[in-house]
Amino acid sequence: MFVECGVLKTNTARELRNEADFAGILGHSAIMQSVFALLRQVMPTDVRVLISGESGTGKECIARAIHDGSPRKGGPFVAVDCGALPVNLLESELFGYVKGAFTGADRDRKGLFEEAHGGTLFLDEIVNMPMELQAKLLRAIQESKIRPLGSSQVRKVNARIIAAASESVRDEMIAGKFRRDLFYRLNVVNINLPALRERKEDIPILAAHFLSAMNKKYGKHLTGFHADTMAHLEAYAWPGNIRELEHAMERAVVLCQSDQLRQTD
Numbered sequence: 164m165f166v167e168c169g170v171l172k173t174n175t176a177r178e179l180r181n182e183a184d185f186a187g188i189l190g191h192s193a194i195m196q197s198v199f200a201l202l203r204q205v206m207p208t209d210v211r212v213l214i215s216g217e218s219g220t221g222k223e224c225i226a227r228a229i230h231d232g233s234p235r236k237g238g239p240f241v242a243v244d245c246g247a248l249p250v251n252l253l254e255s256e257l258f259g260y261v262k263g264a265f266t267g268a269d270r271d272r273k274g275l276f277e278e279a280h281g282g283t284l285f286l287d288e289i290v291n292m293p294m295e296l297q298a299k300l301l302r303a304i305q306e307s308k309i310r311p312l313g314s315s316q317v318r319k320v321n322a323r324i325i326a327a328a329s330e331s332v333r334d335e336m337i338a339g340k341f342r343r344d345l346f347y348r349l350n351v352v353n354i355n356l357p358a359l360r361e362r363k364e365d366i367p368i369l370a371a372h373f374l375s376a377m378n379k380k381y382g383k384h385l386t387g388f389h390a391d392t393m394a395h396l397e398a399y400a401w402p403g404n405i406r407e408l409e410h411a412m413e414r415a416v417v418l419c420q421s422d423q424l425r426q427t428d
Contacts, residue, residue: 206232216356219404222327238282246291260312279322373412
């Protein structure tokens with residue numbers, strides 16, 4: 164679904180790719196055309212967006228596309244995985260700290276909110292953010308102000324917030340694991356990305372794109388797919404979604420010993 168944020172064999176396929184390429188996002192299926200229509204409405208605005216979809220569906224790519232098509236495109240795009248850091252480190256990453264705030268804080272450091280000033284802050288896997296930090300995030304969004312760790316002074320911030328989650332944020336909210344008020348602050352516009360198994364008609368164009376990319380990466384000259392290969396790709400469920408397809412294509416290109424990819428590759 165995304166160009167990393169082959170050239171197809173026929174002119175007809177090449178034209179199809181052009182029609183199905185929206186801001187570097189590939190897909191001519193009806194469900195992806197609906198996503199593109201929503202993106203066209205969201206991009207020119209400063210509205211907060213919550214992107215949902217299974218792992219590997221391209222949520223960060225969508226967030227980057229929104230940023231690149233927005234009035235903030237000249238500003239920074241700053242991304243953080245809210246589940247990759249323990250709560251104390253995530254707090255200092257988001258809000259920054261001043262010298263002496265904790266052991267090892269030997270200088271002032273800006274947080275990601277300030278680094279994203281004038282641009283976009285992308286909060287990936289927002290459902291993994293601990294409840295105690297959710298309250299501080301809510302205040303930062305409401306007031307457009309943050310207080311670095313160890314500081315008594317607040318600082319103005321100006322960043323568009325785009326959040327994403329592989330799990331349902333609404334379900335987590337209902338279960339009491341995610342703040343209701345924060346959910347409604349983030350979920351002004353929801354973009355739900357389909358799993359690859361729900362848009363199998365996009366697999367040929369995606370596979371061809373990855374073939375071209377991997378040809379270039381590894382200096383190969385594969386010309387396309389053997390007759391039964393594409394049917395095999397379309398029949399597979401792809402639980403890892405586009406990320407799995409990309410890695411499968413990379414492996415196949417590296418191991419292929421002919422000029423066309425076969426199912427056995």
